[in-house]
Amino acid sequence: MNGGQSGFNNAPVARAFVIACGFFTIVFGIQGRSSRLGLSYQDIFEKLQLWKLIVSFFALSSTPELIFGLYLIYYFRVFERQIGSNKYSVFVLFSVIVSLLFQVLALALLKDPTLNITSGPYGVIFSSFVPFYLDIPVSTRFRAFGIRFSDKSFIYLAGLQLLLSSLQRSILPGICGIVAGSLYRLNFLRIRKLKFPDFIASFFSRFSWPSMGSTVSAASSRNVPRNIPSHTGRRVEGNYPAPPTSSPVEPSEDSIATLVSMGFERNSARQALVHARNDVNAATNILLEAQSH
Template structure:
């Protein structure tokens, strides 16, 4: 599976998360300060340290967690490209908030009154990361299969292995946030109360572009990243001329594959029509149009 064009093209919210979590983890987490920001029943409930709700989801506590965690956040930028930055920003808010609430509930259940410090949970954006595994499992198709030492793998297997490494990095302390993130992802997937249609105002999503573009170059522009549309729509319309033979029955699998790579659905349809439903040729046409 391909996560789409390299870099943070059409993914300003993901860019902000990667930079913020990366810098905070390097400055605080890997220096031993993450423990002071983690959630625990004694510190949160008994000492009323509510500020932990805001700090805990954004700092990894160790170098391996930083590497695997930021890789997964970066890889899942494909979902921001699919639904647009406005909806993705709300998805980040919903998955993080819901996961944090579930973590607090879990701490209340598994608390140990006899312990001096109590059980604490590993900090980091576990809610966002593991919530993203839900659409990754249900919505992203397998494009490549391989066999190694008698075992069968797909191109998605390596993403699952990275998630498993992160999930078990601190045993129970990381397992609980990971499971809470999966539950948050399932709630969003269920579309309860039409939650998947909710999006933040354009100003909030576009703020990520204005804030982080000077720190890390990107080809994305404000209007296209906010709408989640392909930046070269007009060029595509010109390149894929109407005279191209129409495809009698578009393959939904091919369309989903191209959208997973970050392309707009209408552009994917035009490219497949021009390529006579050849997904490889359609991908080349779309990539070439972006380079013009």
């Protein structure tokens, strides 16, 4: 299961986020300071090292955490494509602030001098698991060793590995991230109505260097205006990949039923699946993007 189009095409905020996390992790790792970046009661309330609230959010404390963390951020770029870079920037900022506030509150309540919360972008990563669980459908299922899995299982396993990477040091920020994602989902303080100005997304585009995915997709496919009906039956204009030049693949009934169960109109679901070559995840992206226009 992938996150849609390869690379960071139409996901400049996620790309900048990955670059920032990789950069800070490598820099502090070389200096041997990764283990000292975590948050503790003494650091925040006694030494007042408030700079750690910002720096520690980007730097992961070990190589395995870096691998799984960047992989999950890369996968969850699909949400930026669905809601747009401006609203995704609000989601990221909200997740960062709320998760950090809950972590500081937990430190204040526990007052445990031995508790040192691990560093890293746990807030954004585990916030993203909320829309991943609720919005991304299962497209394939299979059995291994007598256990049923789906294509979403690999993402959950990567998240579980990251959540348990440092035991109690990593579980707390992970839970705070899930709480932040749930509050965003519930439209706390009408946060889902907000979006940053357009120049924010353009700033991230200039901040991060072009990815191979953007170059390849520009060369391999040409976007043309198309009309895709939304789940309400209203036709909405947007830029979507042109259908393949070969004969279209007739969508399976199971795939159509999956999209219909999410609330999309049957004919809209079928057309989206034709354009997505029967890929349920890509079809979901098409339909959600059509709604946002």
